Amino acid sequence: MTDLSRITRDVALASSVLDNGGIIGMPTETVYGLAALARNERAVARVFTTKGRPTSHPLIVHLSPEEKIEQWGVFNESAIAIATAAWPGPITLLVPRTSIVPDWVTGGRDTVAIRIPSHLMAIDLLSKVSDAIVAPSANRFGHVSPTRAEHVLHDLGDDVDLILDGGPCEIGLESTIVDCTSEALQILRPGKITAVRIAEITGLTLANTDGPSRAPGMMISHYAPRAHVELCTSLDEARVKGTALKEKGIAYTIIHHDDLTKYALSVYDDLRAADVNQVTVVLAVLPVDDGLGIAIRDRLSKAAAH
Ligand code: TXA
Ligand code: MG
Numbered sequence: 001m002t003d004l005s006r007i008t009r010d011v012a013l014a015s016s017v018l019d020n021g022g023i024i025g026m027p028t029e030t031v032y033g034l035a036a037l038a039r040n041e042r043a044v045a046r047v048f049t050t051k052g053r054p055t056s057h058p059l060i061v062h063l064s065p066e067e068k069i070e071q072w073g074v075f076n077e078s079a080i081a082i083a084t085a086a087w088p089g090p091i092t093l094l095v096p097r098t099s100i101v102p103d104w105v106t107g108g109r110d111t112v113a114i115r116i117p118s119h120l121m122a123i124d125l126l127s128k129v130s131d132a133i134v135a136p137s138a139n140r141f142g143h144v145s146p147t148r149a150e151h152v153l154h155d156l157g158d159d160v161d162l163i164l165d166g167g168p169c170e171i172g173l174e175s176t177i178v179d180c181t182s183e184a185l186q187i188l189r190p191g192k193i194t195a196v197r198i199a200e201i202t203g204l205t206l207a208n209t210d211g212p213s214r215a216p217g218m219m220i221s222h223y224a225p226r227a228h229v230e231l232c233t234s235l236d237e238a239r240v241k242g243t244a245l246k247e248k249g250i251a252y253t254i255i256h257h258d259d260l261t262k263y264a265l266s267v268y269d270d271l272r273a274a275d276v277n278q279v280t281v282v283l284a285v286l287p288v289d290d291g292l293g294i295a296i297r298d299r300l301s302k303a304a305a306h
Contacts, residue, residue, distance in 0.1 A: 007149050007163045011121060014164040015128035023047055025138045025152035026125060027166025028117040030090045030175050030191070031145040031268070032152050033062070033135025034160065035125075044104050044134055050159045053141040058107040059134035060092050060175075061114050064126035072132065073097055073112050078202040079180035085201045088118035090175040091193045105134055111181050121166035137174060144223055144271045144303070147172050151272065172265040173295050190295040192264070221305040225271040229282045229304040238283040245281055253277070256285035260292040267296055271303060 008014065014024050018035060021043045026035040034051060036043035038061050048055050061072055065088050069075060073095035075083060082093060097112035106112050117123065126133060137145040138152045138160075146152045149165035176191030178198060185206050187195050195206045232238040238254045245252045255270040257263035274282045284300045287293035 004153075006158075006160070007153060007165050009121075009165050011124045011128060011164065014125055014162055017162045018043075018125075018129050018133065022161035023050065025146070025149065025156065025160050025163035026122060026133070026135060027119050027149070027164060027169065028062075028122045028135070029119040029170045030117070030173060031147055031169055032138045032149065032163075033133075034138035034152075034156070035062075035133045035135040037129065038105055038132040038134045039100075039102055040131075041102065041104050044102075047134060047136065050156060051136060051139070051141050053136065055104070056107045057136075058109060058113065059105050059136050061101065061105060061112055062122070062126060062133045062135050063114060063116050065116055065123060066127060067116075067132065069114065069116075071098060072101055073114050076180060076183075078183075078185055078204060081202050082178060082180070082198060083116075086193055086197075087116040088123060089116070089193065090118070090171055090191055091115065092175045092177045092189075094177060094179045094181055094188065096181055113177060115175055119166055119170070121164065125164065142222055142224060144225055144268050145174060147265070147268050151268075168265075172268060173292075173299060176295075190298050192292055192295065194291055194294060222302040223268070223271070223299045224303045224305075225275045225282065227271075227274040227279050227282045229271070229284055229300065231300060231304050232283050232285050235285050238285050241283055245283075250281060251277075251279045252281040252283055253279045254283045254285065257287075260287055260296065263287055263296050264292050267299060 023036045023046050026033050036047045079093050092113050092115040094113050101112045139145050139155050147169040149163050152163050171192050176193045177189040179186040179188050242252050253274050287296050
């Protein structure tokens with residue numbers, strides 16, 4: 001677990017490990033990914049087993065900015081508008097797939113999730129490797145996503161061949177996922193790029209995101225630490241609950257930031273720290289339901305779900 005030799009900043013080495021069928025932890029601007037070559041069936045199978053993720057939960061295909069995106073998916077007018085405005089960047093587009101996208105990436109679906117990340121080391125890696133990369137978040141299924149190379153080492157240890165260290169992630173929450181498979185766009189997972197921004201880019205009103213999600217693995221408990229997460233609507237409420245817990249001798253911590261950028265950056269770190277510090281209850285203060293706050297609320301609510 002403390003084998004730091006597994007961590008490197010050598011992009012050429014990381015690229016050759018992938019080209020030889022290996023799996024690696026890779027940085028992106030959102031969270032660290034567990035990368036494999038998309039069209040290497042055995043490597044992708046290892047990604048699923050390493051994460052402990054059901055193969056019915058499809059993976060995001062990560063492309064280099066130089067790649068011809070139409071080779072991988074069918075982009076309608078809105079998808080092209082979003083791709084042009086927001087790539088490279090923290091947004092994933094769900095589009096109908098082309099025939100080069102393997103079933104083992106999409107779980108046999110006729111759609112594919114595609115993203116061009118903006119992290120410079122990720123772009124460097126994507127332009128060096130021989131093919132597209134799949135990269136789910138580099139955590140065990142259902143657990144807290146990693147935002148630093150050390151998190152990947154801690155979670156996956158010997159199960160990855162290498163971890164490419166690109167420093168702490170700039171955003172700290174996964175990409176926004178937008179379903180562009182029909183004219184009515186739908187946000188499947190909120191992120192830094194908000195529905196309001198997507199509406200601005202496309203000139204369309206987005207479909208309501210209430211109701212069952214069209215992305216598998218979205219509605220269940222997720223992003224969860226071992227500690228019990230309890231949602232609070234204000235810092236005052238968290239403090240009152242904290243005092244009551246303390247009286248009962250229950251170890252707790254409060255997570256909260258007024259600044260949404262800081263909150264997004266630290267929320268997974270704070271959830272992990274709760275486990276490291278063997279805290280029993282995390283009192284998580286919900287931020288405003290606006291901007292980046294929407295994504296933070298989404299992750300906290302799932303971390304609190306049983
Ligand atoms: O920011 C991110 O998107 C990170 C970094 C590493 O790029 N990746 C990430 O991947 O969060 P993952 O696998 O943890 O989450 C991807 C989500 C999954 O919930 C999956 O079900 C959904 O995207 N998804 C992928 N392909 C899909 C498809 N064809 N149809 C519906 N949902 C899909
Ligand atoms: Mg994930």
